[in-house]
Amino acid sequence: QVQLVESGGGLVQTGGSLRLSCAASTRTFNTYAMGWFRQAPGKEREFVVAISWSGGLTYYSDSVKGRFTISRDNAKNTVYLQMNSLKPEDTAIYYCAAKSNPVIRQKYDYNYWGQGTQVTVSS
Numbered sequence: 001q002v003q004l005v006e007s008g009g010g011l012v013q014t015g016g017s018l019r020l021s022c023a024a025s026t027r028t029f030n031t032y033a034m035g036w037f038r039q040a041p042g043k044e045r046e047f048v049v050a051i052s053w054s055g056g057l058t059y060y061s062d063s064v065k066g067r068f069t070i071s072r073d074n075a076k077n078t079v080y081l082q083m084n085s086l087k088p089e090d091t092a093i094y095y096c097a098a099k100s101n102p103v104i105r106q107k108y109d110y111n112y113w114g115q116g117t118q119v120t121v122s123s
Helices: none
Strands: 003-007 010-013 018-025 033-039 046-051 058-060 068-073 078-083 092-099 117-122
Touching: 003 092, 018 033, 018 092, 018 117, 033 068, 033 078, 046 068, 046 078, 058 068, 078 092
Parallel strands: 010 117
Antiparallel strands: 003 018, 018 078, 033 046, 033 092, 046 058, 068 078, 092 117
């Protein structure tokens, strides 16, 4: 069982930045691919970005490519999401997730989920 805890959400103005963190409670963190998802009010949860277990591969959705950066620190059991040039349409609850399948282009096969952190971008 892997527990994931997100942090770093908040309120920011358009064009601002936030850095989300997701801490995992597992000794085998470096065997999991990690992803970030988001869910806006009234919408389905959508894939944002994923990173391979080593950090060497990443896969971004078109909506955040060039603005968001995912990274991980396996020594700290933590994955990060640096979000720059934020837009009101980025407003959502952001979730991190972990999976055993190393194929990061498969978006919806995650085994473990965090509780989410709210990101609100004001216009």
